[in-house]
Amino acid sequence: MxxxxxxxxxxxxxxxxxxxxxxxxxxxxxxxxxxxxxxxxxxxxxxxxxxxxxxxxxxxxxxxxxxxxxxxxxxxxxxxxxxxxAMAAGGRFGGHIVQGHVDGVGTVVSVSPSENWTVVRIALPDDLSRYVVEKGSITVDGVSLTVSAVGYGEGGTGDWFEISLIPTTLAETNLGITEPGLVVNLEVDVIAKYVERLHSRAGGATHSHGE
Missing domain, CATH: 2.40.30.20 (Elongation Factor Tu (Ef-tu); domain 3)
Structure with a gap:
């Protein structure tokens, strides 16, 4: 992990x-x-x-x-x-649970620098969109990040999310050299996938009495 x-x-x-x-x-x-x-x-x-x-x-x-x-x-x-x-058993948990199992790829739509951070918008596959929520966690090219905004099919671009990158992240990861059109690896929050699976199983479960 x-x-x-x-x-x-x-x-x-x-x-x-x-x-x-x-x-x-x-x-x-x-x-x-x-x-x-x-x-x-x-x-x-x-x-x-x-x-x-x-x-x-x-x-x-x-x-x-x-x-x-x-x-x-x-x-x-x-x-x-x-x-x-990989995280050692007694290590400090600094980001969020990342399995290293990429769920899909996204494409950088725009990069908007400002004085103290840079906002990057990334288009993501339709089948991953439901797992991405504002203020939730997502992994982009192995970097644990917080989703700062989401959009659904606006302007004909399809579903997208934004991340706000601080100078340290820009300097110490390859996200500092990202540009529109670049393809990046995405791993959504595994907890969201487990919750969805459990909910779908519970919805279709049948209960037998007297056993």
């Missing part, structure tokens, strides 16, 4: 495309400082398994399905990525 508090802004140093996967090597001295074979590291919010590590770098295998369903398919040498190690 992760919390969406990015530990390090890493750099893709190599990508080897195979027949049904890709092997990606990432420069990340902090997250590899105590890495071991088989450890989990979130790369732009996607939980990946370390298969090789050393000299401040680690290598992961990314299967074709993940490449297709996330923004990792567009990564290349030189791409900047958000990195977070």
């Amino acid at each position: 992760f919390t969406g508090i990015v530990e390090e802004l890493g750099t893709i140093v190599a990508r080897d495309d195979l027949s049904d996967s890709a092997r990606i090597t990432v420069d990340g001295p902090l997250v590899t400082s105590d890495a071991g074979h088989g450890d989990s590291i979130a790369v732009n919010g996607v939980c990946l398994t370390v298969v090789e590590f050393g000299e401040g770098r680690f290598t992961v295998d990314v299967m074709a399905e993940t490449l297709k369903r996330s923004s990792l398919g567009a990564l290349e040498a030189g791409s900047r990525v958000n990195l977070e190690r």
Whole structure:
């Protein structure tokens, strides 16, 4: 499990495309400082398994399905990525519950800088819209963020949400270099999905008496 508090802004140093996967090597001295074979590291919010590590770098295998369903398919040498190690059992819970299982991708619609923060509007898939609420939590490229506004089909753009990024987030994550048209990984709040599932099951349940 992760919390969406990015530990390090890493750099893709190599990508080897195979027949049904890709092997990606990432420069990340902090997250590899105590890495071991088989450890989990979130790369732009996607939980990946370390298969090789050393000299401040680690290598992961990314299967074709993940490449297709996330923004990792567009990564290349030189791409900047958000990195977070899996949360230790006794660690501080700084963000919200993040599984590293991307629910879908969104597209940056606009970036509006101001003096103290930057507002980013992101269009999201219709099937994720119901999980996104104002003041709720969402993970964007592995960053735990609070939704500052939502919109539904306004102006023909489809459903969207906004996040307000403080200077620290802009400086220490790849959201600082985001621009309109960029595709980002989205993971909605898992609690919302569980509540929906439980509610749907309860609504269709039948009760038998006398058992």
